[in-house]
Amino acid sequence: MHSHKDAGRAADLVVETLAQKIQDGELADGQPLPPERDLMQEFGISRTVVREAVLALSNKGLIEARPRHRPVVRKPGYDAAFAALESIVTHLLHEPGGVKNLFDTRIFIEAALAREAAKHADKGAIFTLKGALEANRLAINDSEAFYQTDIAFHQALYAIPRNPVFPAINKAYTSWLAPQWSQMPRLPQRNQTNYEAHAEIYEAILMRDPDAAETALRKHLSSAWQQVRTTFGDI
Amino acid sequence: MHSHKDAGRAADLVVETLAQKIQDGELADGQPLPPERDLMQEFGISRTVVREAVLALSNKGLIEARPRHRPVVRKPGYDAAFAALESIVTHLLHEPGGVKNLFDTRIFIEAALAREAAKHADKGAIFTLKGALEANRLAINDSEAFYQTDIAFHQALYAIPRNPVFPAINKAYTSWLAPQWSQMPRLPQRNQTNYEAHAEIYEAILMRDPDAAETALRKHLSSAWQQVRTTFGDI
DNA sequence: TAACAATTTTGGTCATACCAAATAAACCAA
DNA sequence: TTGGTTTATTTGGTATGACCAAAATTGTTA
CATH class of the missing domain: 1.20.120.530 (GntR ligand-binding domain-like)
Structure with a gap:
């Protein structure tokens, strides 16, 4: 499914997967993202990478991450884009x-x-x-x-x-x-x-x-x- | 609207500081960012936070971070915005x-x-x-x-x-x-x-x-x- | 001087630990 | 039962230390 040219970022796969789940509605809007420790197991990666992925998703506007709160899925609209x-x-x-x-x-x-x-x-x-x-x-x-x-x-x-x-x-x-x-x-x-x-x-x-x-x-x-x-x- | 300054992110300070330096030209366009280990000392924080800040800057488009390369400062233009x-x-x-x-x-x-x-x-x-x-x-x-x-x-x-x-x-x-x-x-x-x-x-x-x-x-x-x-x- | 080899630097990842805030659970009083 | 209060657990934020492989740097040789 994924043909990575440069296998330099383990977080990219996680980002893509989660982004896909959000777009497909598997992770519904408003729903909290799974805990970081769960994602570690699901993807078989360290928490470092999980956090990196979550950060990236947040900066892309696909999740809303208030400090010390569970990140919440936000299916992006045109407002979020700008x-x-x-x-x-x-x-x-x-x-x-x-x-x-x-x-x-x-x-x-x-x-x-x-x-x-x-x-x-x-x-x-x-x-x-x-x-x-x-x-x-x-x-x-x-x-x-x-x-x-x-x-x-x-x-x-x-x-x-x-x-x-x-x-x-x-x-x-x-x-x-x-x-x-x-x-x-x-x-x-x-x-x-x-x-x-x-x-x-x-x-x-x-x-x-x-x-x-x-x-x-x-x-x-x-x-x-x-x-x-x-x-x-x-x- | 409301800019939540919940002050829960140590990385935010680093991001703001570095962003300011980039805008002021103190970190010139094309110049590599200081090594993560140097930034640790400069800001008195762990590498975890440094990496988080670098990630954020990258996602904001202020630096260009190819895998396994030193991040390069990119003063953003209108192209980068879009x-x-x-x-x-x-x-x-x-x-x-x-x-x-x-x-x-x-x-x-x-x-x-x-x-x-x-x-x-x-x-x-x-x-x-x-x-x-x-x-x-x-x-x-x-x-x-x-x-x-x-x-x-x-x-x-x-x-x-x-x-x-x-x-x-x-x-x-x-x-x-x-x-x-x-x-x-x-x-x-x-x-x-x-x-x-x-x-x-x-x-x-x-x-x-x-x-x-x-x-x-x-x-x-x-x-x-x-x-x-x-x-x-x-x- | 240019090509090559050795060495150091540096980013990427992992594992572990601790804290404080947030959440859930248990509890108790009305 | 209900509503609020206390306790326990979960969870995100940060810090350390370690290791590897790819870069960048230095040193060496042809």
């Missing part, structure tokens, strides 16, 4: 131009999403968007709530294509860029501006005007980027 | 709808890229695209070469925004979807069709017609998806 990027992305963000590169891709994707929404969003999706916009408006004077509804509005945008990858992308964006965003001053006046931008995007989608939707969204996010720039300077 | 996704994406692709979800995002992004290119590509980028297209044409009768030039043409598209994230995305796409793609029959006739599709995309970009560029690209990739469907059935 979560695996966190550490490396964090590094990239600390390099010159890192934040801008990432933010530019966000603008790029959301602009395309706005266009897509204007073209193909069904009534239900538009209604959801309208609800998110209304919640956003009601929170203008509560900066903390506004932050949440702001995120929700964009989330609604990512949900429109009905492709689970997009919400996962958005989650990743918000979590990665949160450090920058959360340090920015919260001004009610700015909330008002952002709400109006959201409204403009919504209107364009409602009017089935892709160009207007894209333009409005680009303006909105570019403005947000400028705010970041004026807060942090060149990054 | 490479870290491989194992988990592989799992997702094996689930129902997984391939389609991923391919749909590819269509989505490339459509937006085509539009972007038609709007903002400079002469140099268009010239590069033209060269890729010509190479593509010359390889119509050599299916293996055609496959390569096909990839190169799309790569040229991803390079246009001059944002290093996009080429990395493309690399990830091609490597993840390669298993499906490489199993499809290579027909010169199909090469001809694909070349014409590429030419149509290029022409639209040259004419600065975003709508035509997007339409042409969507048609091209949707057709490719249909070919996948007819080869593999519902996946």
Whole structure:
């Protein structure tokens, strides 16, 4: 079954086997992994190797290993995929131009999403968007709530294509860029501006005007980027 | 969300410290990591913990650890980031709808890229695209070469925004979807069709017609998806 | 100086032991 | 029976020490 080119890692076999069991559901989601000492016997290896395998599975996101707890099987979803990027992305963000590169891709994707929404969003999706916009408006004077509804509005945008990858992308964006965003001053006046931008995007989608939707969204996010720039300077 | 700092892992400190040194350049790219026995002394820990830390760094993509070789420091780039996704994406692709979800995002992004290119590509980028297209044409009768030039043409598209994230995305796409793609029959006739599709995309970009560029690209990739469907059935 | 042989270093694996936290079992009071 | 409290067991985290084989280094020779 396994044709190992370089027989350098005993743990690899264990990782593959367990990963397969997880994917096949033999180790169901939420179920704890067998104790390390059991795995030793099952595979005929030392605990060293078992631990190495468990570590690897944990870093791959297939199990969730809280310290001193039994590792729990986590069948990976699209969210987990992007979560695996966190550490490396964090590094990239600390390099010159890192934040801008990432933010530019966000603008790029959301602009395309706005266009897509204007073209193909069904009534239900538009209604959801309208609800998110209304919640956003009601929170203008509560900066903390506004932050949440702001995120929700964009989330609604990512949900429109009905492709689970997009919400996962958005989650990743918000979590990665949160450090920058959360340090920015919260001004009610700015909330008002952002709400109006959201409204403009919504209107364009409602009017089935892709160009207007894209333009409005680009303006909105570019403005947000400028705010970041004026807060942090060149990054 | 919540970052559980349960402080139960001695290895975490080592990982953070070494990661910091890598980011700061104190451990330069390409340089081997200190021997495990040295790290033991430096941090006053057992080899067990050192190995755990090294494993973690390896899984994070900050070092490259070939079996029985000294781990080599690899300052992560955008490519490495997506490479870290491989194992988990592989799992997702094996689930129902997984391939389609991923391919749909590819269509989505490339459509937006085509539009972007038609709007903002400079002469140099268009010239590069033209060269890729010509190479593509010359390889119509050599299916293996055609496959390569096909990839190169799309790569040229991803390079246009001059944002290093996009080429990395493309690399990830091609490597993840390669298993499906490489199993499809290579027909010169199909090469001809694909070349014409590429030419149509290029022409639209040259004419600065975003709508035509997007339409042409969507048609091209949707057709490719249909070919996948007819080869593999519902996946 | 280049090819080869001897030596040291270093990563991979195993076995054992101990501790503290987590879990399960036993127990007891209401 | 039930619910909470105490005790016993399990289990993950870490430390030591040992051994091997493959690398890397050094030394030697043609």
